Amino acid sequence: PQDLIPIYDRTVIKDPKDIETEILNLWQSLLKRFSGGKEPDNPRSLKLFPSPEISSDVFRFTLELTREDIQTLRER
Numbered sequence: 001p002q003d004l005i006p007i008y009d010r011t012v013i014k015d016p017k018d019i020e021t022e023i024l025n026l027w028q029s030l031l032k033r034f035s036g037g038k039e040p041d042n043p044r045s046l047k048l049f050p051s052p053e054i055s056s057d058v059f060r061f062t063l064e065l066t067r068e069d070i071q072t073l074r075e076r
Contacts (some may be wrong), residue, residue: 008073008076
């Protein structure tokens with residue numbers, strides 16, 4: 001059915017709390033905090049980030065895609 005066809009247009013997803021900006025800011029701060037080396041403006045490091053505490057309002061999911069699934073996505 002037409003209503004079950006997946007949509008890949010990310011602009012239809014509403015982000016009322018501006019989560020995208022929060023994630024980008026967090027990532028940038030982590031890079032600055034754990035960057036070492038000679039170029040602080042170009043942080044590159046092989047250090048692992050520490051695992052943050054996970055709050056109760058967080059959920060995780062796993063996508064299992066076969067090669068056929070990926071090929072189907074590419075063809076769309």
